[in-house]
């Protein structure tokens with residue numbers, strides 16, 4: 001086998017999960033400041049299915065083939081010039097840079113500050129579920145500044161970011177309400193939510209008032225912002241890809257509410273966020289939730305499963 005090559009998942013047109021194929025591509029070399037990671041597992045994220053089906057083509061362009069995979073857990077295979085704190089063999093987890101994909105592969109390079117050590121006792125398939133939990137840390141800790149005793153509403157509570165947000169919200173001492181489909185309500189309660197509500201059987205206005213609303217779904221931001229108590233904060237990590245102009249209009253208009261506006265951010269986690277996650281894992285306050293594991297050749301099936309709805313935690317693809 002030519003060790004300058006590796007197996008990776010890519011696609012050469014936008015479309016359904018079937019556009020994903022496994023092929024051989026050149027193995028990357030770490031640039032200065034980067035680490036080369038031998039990927040053991042990655043998870044499937046909502047944004048990846050959206051990009052793959054072309055709904056964001058205005059941003060993602062028409063140059064093919066395109067790569068897939070945003071997060072990873074694996075072992076450091078090599079370090080680029082100037083990297084400190086990592087040596088080959090270290091177990092690491094992380095997320096690729098903004099709008100770059102490619103962890104669905106045997107190897108990936110990443111700036112060293114976008115990775116951190118995997119806590120002892122966590123296997124690498126479990127570890128692959130958690131890098132995206134940095135988004136929940138940024139949303140709840142950094143943007144909303146969630147405080148003990150506050151009432152938190154998590155929309156999309158059973159999903160990849162949502163399940164971590166429920167667990168972290170509880171760890172931060174909040175009173176957590178999770179919204180999910182009926183079949184996942186027990187699951188959301190088992191994550192630590194004080195209350196789990198079927199999003200199909202309730203209108204937002206019936207839910208009561210909250211200090212913090214974290215929206216991982218993105219539709220109708222105005223309806224959810226109305227649930228804020230005085231001094232409340234709403235953070236959304238998702239936008240409505242079906243009605244982007246209306247979504248943008250609602251979010252922009254909400255700035256008249258000052259601190260009570262709808263805040264959107266694009267995740268840009270640093271080493272400190274990964275270390276914070278590791279600390280929560282070690283303290284038993286955050287656990288990985290693996291719904292199902294797929295082999296690399298079945299990445300398309302993992303995408304199809306996420307798109308079918310009803311995920312509990314994360315679908316993970318195991319590379320080795």
Ligand SMILES: NC(=O)c1ccc[n+]([C@@H]2O[C@H](COP(=O)([O-])OP(=O)(O)OC[C@H]3O[C@@H](n4cnc5c(N)ncnc54)[C@H](OP(=O)(O)O)[C@@H]3O)[C@@H](O)[C@H]2O)c1
Nearest residue numbers: 045046047156158159160161181199237238266267309310
């Ligand atoms: N801004 C950022 O930095 C950032 C970072 C990560 C993710 N994101 C975005 O955040 C979103 C979620 O990502 P993810 O990876 O957590 O996705 P995911 O794992 O697919 O989870 C999405 C969750 O939303 C639920 N859901 C869908 N429609 C719903 C509705 N109408 N009402 C209530 N719940 C609903 C789904 O539940 P059912 O399937 O059971 O309905 C699922 O549990 C995506 O849009 C992604 O692009 C943004």
